[in-house]
Amino acid sequence: MRITEAAKRLGTTPRMLRYREALGLLPHSRSGQTAQRQYDDRDLAAVQLALDLERRYDVTPAALAFALRALAEPSVAADLRNLGYRTGKLTTPPTQSQIDRDRALRWLGRSGVLPPKPR
Numbered sequence: 001m002r003i004t005e006a007a008k009r010l011g012t013t014p015r016m017l018r019y020r021e022a023l024g025l026l027p028h029s030r031s032g033q034t035a036q037r038q039y040d041d042r043d044l045a046a047v048q049l050a051l052d053l054e055r056r057y058d059v060t061p062a063a064l065a066f067a068l069r070a071l072a073e074p075s076v077a078a079d080l081r082n083l084g085y086r087t088g089k090l091t092t093p094p095t096q097s098q099i100d101r102d103r104a105l106r107w108l109g110r111s112g113v114l115p116p117k118p119r
Contacts, residue, residue, distance in 0.1 A: 006039040010047055016061075017047065023065035025050050074105040 003014045010017075020026045021037075026047055054064055070076045078099065084090035094102075 001039050003037045003039065006037075006044060006047075010044060010051070012047075012051070020047060020050065020061055023061055024068065025061060025065055074102040078102040 001009075003017055007014045007017050017026065017037075017039075026043060050061065050064060053059070054061060059067075070080055078094060081090060081094045081098070085093045
Protein backbone atom coordinates (compact mmCIF):
# COMPACT_ATOMS: atom_id res chain seq x y z
CA MET A 1 0.00 0.00 0.00
CA ARG A 2 1.11 3.57 -0.54
CA ILE A 3 2.26 5.92 2.17
CA THR A 4 -1.02 7.83 2.49
CA GLU A 5 -3.01 4.65 3.06
CA ALA A 6 -0.42 3.29 5.49
CA ALA A 7 -0.45 6.54 7.46
CA LYS A 8 -4.23 6.54 7.58
CA ARG A 9 -4.33 2.96 8.89
CA LEU A 10 -1.79 3.83 11.59
CA GLY A 11 -3.44 7.09 12.57
CA THR A 12 -0.40 9.16 11.67
CA THR A 13 0.80 11.26 8.73
CA PRO A 14 2.90 10.46 5.67
CA ARG A 15 5.44 13.00 6.91
CA MET A 16 5.82 11.11 10.19
CA LEU A 17 6.30 7.83 8.31
CA ARG A 18 9.04 9.43 6.20
CA TYR A 19 10.67 10.73 9.40
CA ARG A 20 10.56 7.27 10.98
CA GLU A 21 12.06 5.79 7.83
CA ALA A 22 14.91 8.33 7.96
CA LEU A 23 15.57 7.34 11.59
CA GLY A 24 15.74 3.67 10.68
CA LEU A 25 12.53 2.73 12.47
CA LEU A 26 10.99 1.57 9.21
CA PRO A 27 12.56 -0.29 6.32
CA HIS A 28 13.08 1.62 3.08
CA SER A 29 10.21 0.32 0.97
CA ARG A 30 10.22 1.54 -2.62
CA SER A 31 8.48 0.08 -5.62
CA GLY A 32 10.74 -0.58 -8.58
CA GLN A 33 9.37 1.61 -11.37
CA THR A 34 7.75 4.60 -9.67
CA ALA A 35 10.08 4.90 -6.69
CA GLN A 36 7.05 5.46 -4.46
CA ARG A 37 7.07 4.05 -0.98
CA GLN A 38 5.14 0.80 -0.60
CA TYR A 39 4.26 -0.73 2.76
CA ASP A 40 3.03 -4.18 3.68
CA ASP A 41 1.50 -5.55 6.87
CA ARG A 42 4.93 -6.38 8.30
CA ASP A 43 6.04 -2.75 7.88
CA LEU A 44 2.86 -1.50 9.53
CA ALA A 45 3.34 -3.91 12.45
CA ALA A 46 6.87 -2.54 13.00
CA VAL A 47 5.60 1.04 13.01
CA GLN A 48 2.75 0.13 15.35
CA LEU A 49 5.20 -1.51 17.76
CA ALA A 50 7.39 1.61 17.67
CA LEU A 51 4.36 3.83 18.36
CA ASP A 52 3.36 1.60 21.29
CA LEU A 53 6.88 1.70 22.76
CA GLU A 54 7.07 5.48 22.41
CA ARG A 55 3.79 5.88 24.28
CA ARG A 56 4.59 3.29 26.94
CA TYR A 57 8.02 4.74 27.75
CA ASP A 58 7.24 8.37 26.87
CA VAL A 59 10.10 8.70 24.37
CA THR A 60 10.46 10.34 20.99
CA PRO A 61 11.05 8.45 17.74
CA ALA A 62 14.64 9.76 17.77
CA ALA A 63 15.19 8.39 21.29
CA LEU A 64 13.82 5.03 20.23
CA ALA A 65 16.13 4.98 17.19
CA PHE A 66 19.09 5.73 19.47
CA ALA A 67 18.07 2.91 21.81
CA LEU A 68 18.13 0.52 18.85
CA ARG A 69 21.57 1.80 17.93
CA ALA A 70 22.77 1.18 21.50
CA LEU A 71 21.51 -2.40 21.29
CA ALA A 72 23.14 -2.98 17.90
CA GLU A 73 26.51 -1.29 18.46
CA PRO A 74 28.62 -2.56 21.38
CA SER A 75 30.72 0.62 21.50
CA VAL A 76 27.60 2.76 22.01
CA ALA A 77 26.37 0.39 24.72
CA ALA A 78 29.75 0.55 26.48
CA ASP A 79 29.76 4.35 26.38
CA LEU A 80 26.25 4.43 27.81
CA ARG A 81 27.21 2.04 30.63
CA ASN A 82 30.15 4.31 31.43
CA LEU A 83 27.87 7.37 31.46
CA GLY A 84 25.37 5.52 33.64
CA TYR A 85 28.09 4.74 36.15
CA ARG A 86 29.46 8.30 36.16
CA THR A 87 26.01 9.82 36.65
CA GLY A 88 25.01 7.37 39.38
CA LYS A 89 22.31 5.64 37.33
CA LEU A 90 24.36 2.41 37.42
CA THR A 91 26.03 1.40 40.67
CA THR A 92 28.92 -0.59 39.26
CA PRO A 93 31.38 0.37 36.56
CA PRO A 94 31.73 -1.82 33.49
CA THR A 95 33.94 -4.81 34.31
CA GLN A 96 37.16 -5.40 32.47
CA SER A 97 35.58 -8.46 30.83
CA GLN A 98 32.69 -6.30 29.55
CA ILE A 99 35.17 -3.77 28.19
CA ASP A 100 37.22 -6.53 26.54
CA ARG A 101 34.08 -8.16 25.12
CA ASP A 102 32.89 -4.85 23.69
CA ARG A 103 36.29 -4.22 22.13
CA ALA A 104 36.32 -7.70 20.61
CA LEU A 105 32.83 -7.26 19.21
CA ARG A 106 33.79 -3.91 17.70
CA TRP A 107 36.86 -5.48 16.12
CA LEU A 108 34.88 -8.44 14.81
CA GLY A 109 32.23 -6.11 13.40
CA ARG A 110 34.83 -4.09 11.52
CA SER A 111 36.73 -7.13 10.29
CA GLY A 112 33.67 -8.84 8.86
CA VAL A 113 34.32 -11.98 10.91
CA LEU A 114 31.36 -13.27 12.87
CA PRO A 115 31.85 -14.68 16.39
CA PRO A 116 31.26 -18.43 16.80
CA LYS A 117 27.74 -19.54 17.67
CA PRO A 118 27.19 -20.46 21.34
CA ARG A 119 26.76 -24.16 22.01
